[in-house]
Every structure is written in C-alpha cells, then in structure tokens.
Amino acid sequence: MIQSNKVISFTLAYRDKIGILSIYFPIYHNRYREIFMEKCIQIGLFGLGTVGKDLVNLLSNIQNPITENTGVPVKISKVVVANHKKNRGIDTSNFQIGTNPKLILDDNELDVVVELTGDKTFADSMITFCLNKGTPVVTANKALLAEKLRCLMQIARTTKTPFGFEASVGSGVPFLRFLRDGLSAERISEITGVLNSSTNLILDLMKEHKYDYSQALEVAKRKGYTESDPRLDVNGDDTAHKLCIVSGLSFNQEIPLDLLPIQGISGLSYRDLEVAEESGFGVKLIGHARINTSNLSAWVGPAFVPASHPLAAVSGIDNGLVITGRYTGRSFVQGKGAGSYNAALGVINDIIQIIQSRIQETGNFRYESRNPESSQKKTCFHPGGDNIEYVVRLENMVLIDEKTFLKKIFHEHHVNIAGLLNDFQKEASSGKTVYLKTEPCTWQQICSALNQLQFKTDNRIRVKVFRAL
Numbered sequence: 371m372i373q374s375n376k377v378i379s380f381t382l383a384y385r386d387k388i389g390i391l392s393i394y395f396p397i398y399h400n401r402y403r404e405i406f407m408e409k410c411i412q413i414g415l416f417g418l419g420t421v422g423k424d425l426v427n428l429l430s431n432i433q434n435p436i437t438e439n440t441g442v443p444v445k446i447s448k449v450v451v452a453n454h455k456k457n458r459g460i461d462t463s464n465f466q467i468g469t470n471p472k473l474i475l476d477d478n479e480l481d482v483v484v485e486l487t488g489d490k491t492f493a494d495s496m497i498t499f500c501l502n503k504g505t506p507v508v509t510a511n512k513a514l515l516a517e518k519l520r521c522l523m524q525i526a527r528t529t530k531t532p533f534g535f536e537a538s539v540g541s542g543v544p545f546l547r548f549l550r551d552g553l554s555a556e557r558i559s560e561i562t563g564v565l566n567s568s569t570n571l572i573l574d575l576m577k578e579h580k581y582d583y584s585q586a587l588e589v590a591k592r593k594g595y596t597e598s599d600p601r602l603d604v605n606g607d608d609t610a611h612k613l614c615i616v617s618g619l620s621f622n623q624e625i626p627l628d629l630l631p632i633q634g635i636s637g638l639s640y641r642d643l644e645v646a647e648e649s650g651f652g653v654k655l656i657g658h659a660r661i662n663t664s665n666l667s668a669w670v671g672p673a674f675v676p677a678s679h680p681l682a683a684v685s686g687i688d689n690g691l692v693i694t695g696r697y698t699g700r701s702f703v704q705g706k707g708a709g710s711y712n713a714a715l716g717v718i719n720d721i722i723q724i725i726q727s728r729i730q731e732t733g734n735f736r737y738e739s740r741n742p743e744s745s746q747k748k749t750c751f752h753p754g755g756d757n758i759e760y761v762v763r764l765e766n767m768v769l770i771d772e773k774t775f776l777k778k779i780f781h782e783h784h785v786n787i788a789g790l791l792n793d794f795q796k797e798a799s800s801g802k803t804v805y806l807k808t809e810p811c812t813w814q815q816i817c818s819a820l821n822q823l824q825f826k827t828d829n830r831i832r833v834k835v836f837r838a839l
C-alpha cells in the first residue's frame with residue numbers, strides 16, 4: 371500500500387473575515403481496493419423465507435444499503451431453498467434458484483454466502499463447508515450458534531475467513547457489534563438481557579389490559595408479533611439461544627444448553643404482574659449469565675426486576691442488554707429486537723463490514739470471543755448459580771398457621787423469608803395466593819424447600835418461583 375497526501379482547501383467566511391483552511395487527506399493507493407471496487411459483489415443465499423425475502427427486497431434496488439455504504443455494486447446471484455415449486459410472491463428472475471446446495475457450494479465466484487434457513491443440521495454443514503473453503507459467511511441461525519458458536523468461530527479464525535452473525539441476537543440492534551467493537555478491551559463479568567420481543571410484548575399486554583396469559587398470547591398472535599408456532603419464544607428457548615451466543619462472545623465459554631435452567635412465561639398470571647408493580651418491580655423474561663475466576667452461572671426465566679433497573683423500562687417489542695464490565699461498570703443497549711426486516715438489516719450490516727474490511731485491507735471481519743486463545747480456562751458451569759433473592763408465589767395457603775409451618779421448612783433448607791409482598795392474613799383466610807420474598811439463597815436451596823413443602827401438603831400448595839434482580 372502506498373500513501374501520498376492530497377490537499378483540499380476550503381474557503382471559510384466568519385464575521386467579515388475570509389480565510390483559507392487547508393486539510394491534508396492521506397490517499398491510499400490500494401490495488402486490492404481498486405480491483406474490489408470494480409467488481410460486483412455476488413451473494414449466495416440459503417433460504418428464501420421471511421428474512422430471506424426481506425433481504426432480496428432490500429438489495430434489489432441499485433441504490434441499496436450495501437452500495438450506498440461501500441460504493442460497491444452487489445447482487446444476489448444464487449439461492450437455495452427446500453421446495454423449488456413454492457410460490458414466493460417475489461420476483462425470482464434475477465437469480466438462479468434451486469434445491470441442490472452445490473449450486474452455491476461449487477460456485478467459486480461467490481463473495482459472501484448468507485445462511486437463512488433456520489435448519490440447524492443443514493446450516494451447520496453449509497457454514498462449515500464455506501468457512502473451510504474460505505468463503506465469507508453471514509448467518510442469523512441462533513439455534514445453531516447457541517450450540518456451535520465457538521467451533522464455527524474457531525474454523526473462521528483458522529481459515530482467516532470473515533464470519534458474521536449480528537442478526538442472530540436482537541435482530542437489527544447491534545448488541546454483538548457493541549460487544550465486539552465498543553467493549554473489546556473490557557473484562558465482562560455479567561450479562562443480563564430482555565432478549566425475546568414476543569414474550570416482552572405478551573407481558574406488557576397482560577399488565578396493561580389485565581389479560582391472562584392465553585388472552586395476551588392470542589392478541590400478540592393476531593397482531594403478527596409471534597411465530598405461527600410461538601413455543602420457542604414462550605418457553606424461554608429463544609432467549610436461551612441468544613444468551614448462549616452473547617455469553618460465548620463475552621466470556622469465551624460455552625453455556626451447555628442442556629444444563630441451562632430455562633423457564634418460560636406460560637405459568638404467569640395478571641396477579642403476578644400486579645403484585646410486582648405494587649412492590650416496585652416489573653416482570654420480564656430475563657437471560658442472565660455471570661462469570662468469575664472459578665464459576666460460570668446462568669439461567670433463563672421470568673424475574674422480578676426493580677423499577678430502577680434499566681431493563682424494567684424495556685417495553686413492547688424492544689430488547690435490552692445490560693453488560694457489566696470490570697472497568698466500565700454497567701453499559702446498556704436497547705432497541706427494537708423484532709421483525710424479519712430488522713434481521714435482514716442485521717445481515718446487511720455484516721456484509722457491509724465484510725466488504726469494508728476487504729476494501730481497507732484491515733484484515734478479516736469476524737466476531738471474536740474475548741481472549742480466544744485462553745479457552746482452557748478452568749471455569750465450572752453452575753446451573754442456576756449464585757446466591758440471589760427469589761419471589762415465591764404460593765397458592766392455596768388456606769390455614770393461618772401454614773405461615774409458621776412454611777418458615778420452619780424454609781429454615782431447614784437454609785432459606786430465610788425476607789418479607790411478604792401482599793397481605794398474608796387477608797389472602798390466606800380466603801384461600802388465595804401469597805407472595806413472599808426470600809433473602810439470597812441458591813436455586814437448589816429454594817427448590818428443595820419448595821419440594822418439601824409440596825410433599826408435606828400432598829401437593830395442595832402450588833408454587834411458582836421468580837428470581838429477583
């Protein structure tokens with residue numbers, strides 16, 4: 371790369387005075403850049419569903435976001451789908467479309483391959499093949515990355531191949547970019563997020579309209595804010611996938627998905643949200659992970675979030691992520707985390723980064739874990755993790771003396787009751803529900819206390835546990 375200086379002069383007028391300001395701009399004579407700028411970037415796309423179609427639509431104009439940002443023309447030239455005969459409702463005449471993956475895998479002219487199938491096994495082999503071949507890959511496949519992130523990043527690192535997956539968490543909200551670029555020197559100790567838009571909206575609908583869970587779910591479905599099969603969202607799995615990806619990047623340590631305690635929102639009632647609000651909390655579906663020198667702990671579940679916490683204000687279809695670092699303390703990112711259009715924009719952001727890194731010859735664009743070489747850290751995974759406070763909902767507490775009985779069982783399991791969130795006398799006498807808050811204890815302690823309570827009351831007392839942030 372050869373560098374020279376070009377002088378650009380501006381005429382400045384300030385009050386009656388006129389002056390000349392000269393600025394020296396370094397000009398990089400970059401052969402690679404010139405070659406790159408002359409060609410049209412060719413994209414191979416796996417999957418032409420909800421996100422794939424939005425990507426095609428966004429890139430179909432000559433003035434698309436990639437060309438606007440990089441000056442390089444771009445074109446989706448090949449697409450692979452599962453069912454060739456499906457009516458797509460979009461113009462497919464500008465690219466070759468087929469069902470044989472070789473259409474993309476055998477094409478050495480492709481500059482970037484985008485994977486948007488959602489099929490874990492298929493995506494794994496496609497991405498692995500492309501990265502090994504040295505073809506840059508962008509994917510939004512959170513289910514795959516939750517399990518294979520470090521393995522795929524390792525292949526990308528070894529083969530020095532660009533690999534982007536911004537759209538897998540927070541759709542278009544640049545959570546991962548913030549971790550990668552904004553906090554690259556930081557030691558991250560904790561991440562806590564509202565990472566699923568559908569469930570956040572459902573909880574808001576319950577609170578605002580006094581809906582029960584199923585009513586709110588129906589409304590969210592009607593408004594088009596859930597998947598046709600919302601199970602992955604409401605049972606907490608989608609949040610778990612995203613938590614695994616963010617933790618993988620933050621801690622360079624995989625959370626074993628099969629050991630991660632995951633609770634969804636389906637067991638929640640309007641009364642839970644009401645009691646929370648009366649006590650100065652909001653209820654959110656939270657993904658949380660924390661690391662120290664010896665332990666990594668993580669959980670996903672509905673939690674009581676104090677009104678003063680930044681995540682309490684993350685409403686509707688927004689997502690939010692609080693990142694705690696040793697030096698910078700708490701950072702917070704929030705934005706609209708839903709929608710295929712946003713996800714397509716996240717994919718485009720990665721493609722722009724890949725093109726820019728090639729133009730500037732700055733090296734390969736990749737998301738990297740912190741300390742990628744120190745993957746031999748001896749950190750144990752503790753599901754559920756630390757000593758924290760819990761809120762417990764107890765239904766059918768009909769006898770007044772059950773309060774003493776409860777205290778005794780909790781005490782035996784080293785759980786101390788910090789206080790009640792609603793009026794025990796009033797609620798218990800009419801056989802209603804009691805909410806209590808514990809002092810900090812472990813997940814194992816609270817679970818064994820509650821199991822014992824249910825056993826001793828022949829399962830008459832029904833329980834629900836919330837973590838408290």
Ligand SMILES: NC(=O)c1ccc[n+]([C@@H]2O[C@H](COP(=O)([O-])OP(=O)(O)OC[C@H]3O[C@@H](n4cnc5c(N)ncnc54)[C@H](OP(=O)(O)O)[C@@H]3O)[C@@H](O)[C@H]2O)c1
Nearest residue numbers: 417418419420421451452453487488492510511709710713
């Ligand atoms: N939807 C969102 O808002 C959103 C947001 C963030 C991230 N994501 C992620 O983005 C990815 C795509 O989501 P989507 O909602 O667009 O999915 P989708 O609507 O179900 O579309 C999937 C596409 O992939 C194709 N496909 C599936 N399995 C295939 C296989 N084995 N071989 C070849 N093609 C296959 C399908 O082909 P046919 O059309 O022929 O059936 C379809 O075109 C997923 O990983 C998802 O988690 C989605």
